[in-house]
Amino acid sequence: MGKATVHQQAVEILVRAAEPEDGQIQDLQHPYARYFRHRLFTVYRRLFTIVFAANLIGFIWIGSQDTSPTASNSALLSTPIAANIFVAVLFRTDDFINLLYTSIIWVPLSLPLSIRRRLAKIYEFGGVHSGTSVAATFWTIIFAVQMARSFISDSRVTVPILTITWVILTMLFSIVIMAHPAIRVEHHNAFEHVHRFCGWISVILYWVLNVLLTASLAQDTTPDALARALFTSPTIYLLIGITLLLILPWARLRRIEVHATRTSSHATRLYFDSLKAQPTQTIRISTSPLLEWHSFAVIPYGAPYTSPNIFSTATTEPSALSPPGTANTSSSATTLTKGLHNKASAITLTNSLHNKASAITLADSLHNKASAATLTDGLHKQYNLKITDADAPFSDLNPPHPPSTSSSSPFSVIVSAAGDWTKGTISNPSATRTLWHRGRPTTGVTKAALLFRSAVIVTTGSGIGPALSLLMLLKARSLSSHRNNEDVDVEKGQKKGGRGNYRLIWSTPSPLATYGPQLLDEIHDADPEAVVWDTRVKGRPDLVKLAWGICKGHASEGRGYEEKVTEGRNEYEAVFVVSNQKVTEEVVYALEARKVPAFGPVFDS
DSSP: OOHHHHHHHHHGGGOOOOOOSSSOOOOOSOHHHHHIIIIISOHHHHHHHHHHHHHHHHHHHHHTSOOOSOHHHHHHTHHHHHHHHHHHHHTTOHHHHHHHHHHHHTSOTTSOHHHHHHHGGGGGGHHHHHHHHHHHHHHHHHHHHHHHHHHHHOTTSOHHHHHHHHHHHHHHHHHHHHTSHHHHHHTHHHHHHIIIIIHHHHHHHHHHHHHHHHHHHOSOOSHHHHHHHHTTSHHHHHHHHHHHHHHHHHHTOEEEEEEEEEEETTEEEEEESSSOOOTTEEEEEESSTTTOOEEEEOEEOSTTTSOGGGGOOOEEOOOTTSOTTOOEEOBSSSOOSTTTTBOSOHHHHHHHTTOOSOHHHHHHHHHTTOOHHHHHHHHHHHHOOOOOGGGSOOTTOOOOOOOOOOOSSOEEEEEESSSHHHHHHHHOOOSEEEEEEOSOOEEOGGGGGGGSSOEEEEEEGGGHHHHHHHHHHHHHHHHHHHHTTOSEETTTTEETTSSOOEEEEEEESSHHHHHOHHHHHHHHHHOTTOEEEEHHHHOOOOHHHHHHHHHTTOSOTTSOSSOOOOTTOOOOSEEEEESOHHHHHHHHHHHHTTTOOEEOOOTTO
């Protein structure tokens, strides 16, 4: 048994499990009803349908007018095209997305749950973006056909006008095809390139097309007359709006310096102090601004989001139980004694972990520096852990303390190996590096959890980023309420009659070995009762069963496998899932089918 393995087992006292007492979860909706509501006709698709229906009404109205193939009639179709493109771009603008979330999170909790659960679906606004994009493409098809007809009978429709029209149609059609979920997932980089460059080219050509068409229709072709003709059309104002919305995030493009700490061969943590971002937001970073961008959830550090001792830089002599090359540090949960990096009392540790053994016995066993074998056996029996040497922390792992900073809102992001870019970022040994950042930090799905008094946050792998970000925000708000002498339970972060009482479920292989002890410290600091499920030890959990049990009060929220919750424990109002697309859809669908408000990012959120 290696030294690093003993250290990992001691730290993984945080790892607990909770399952519903009843192994069966009853379906509460008819199969056809739940499939139609939660799979076939989601909020995303409802928004798409509403947008497309509105455009269909406009098409019917225009079709009822004079449709003779003339340049003037064809020009009228340019306005609905520009209007749809404007809305599509608007719903992808950072500031507008932030405004959407801001508009709902201040909704009073006194509103019925049925209303708040509908407002929480705000993250499916992508249905408007895709609906208007597809509608703009269909309007362009009609416009191109009308232009082709006018080219035959109206000399004002010239070859350049007709050619540009069909090039724009080709560009928009390419964007829509590449945005199909199956193609987008399989060829994400190609989708991103087509989306960006074809979109830009389409807008530029649309400017040229409108100028040429206006000049062709104008009787007076002097510059002043042409300008007046352009600005009498609503299309030009929509084009100005589209152009400004496209330029705005790139006007905020900047190169920033970040501090990197590799926690394992599968993950690294990037620390930022030159940007301002808030919990539950995401940032976009890149090494090649024109080619690819990657979004990561912001995890704040420092007051008021974490306890001061979490980031203590005090060190002691290396212990026999420390990983090779690792200095001991003071923290709140992961270190048990001097050798296991914990200055907290055994009594406090025992209570926080709901240990039934006496504090004196535990303290004696730890402070007497029991043999590694004895300590390992004790942890194995009590926490049902089975750690192998293969799970030992990364060989060059150092305690990832955040860099010192004078920033008022420093934060970090977790980068896990999921593609060529992330793998390259992890393998880069440089502690300090520069990256590109574009636009403003954007509010993420977990912000909608503030619509509920209580919620269960289910996440897997690197999805711990947005989940932990939310928990830190809630803790900071709870402490703020406490300082203001409001009635609040600081331990649970629960304000009476307000927001609080959130629980984390995190399923991931070898959490300590992959993400490092600092992250587990932060998790324990934000939610002392968090359920951390090591899939390397316990296998893959039934997340639906696990979330259902905790949400409905059928499980012990990590206090033991069979221990029952106290009588009268409040149920959680909602469940938020942050995982890959397949797991998110399955868990959200299964819980919603059982009438539990469940939420999770969709592929276009």
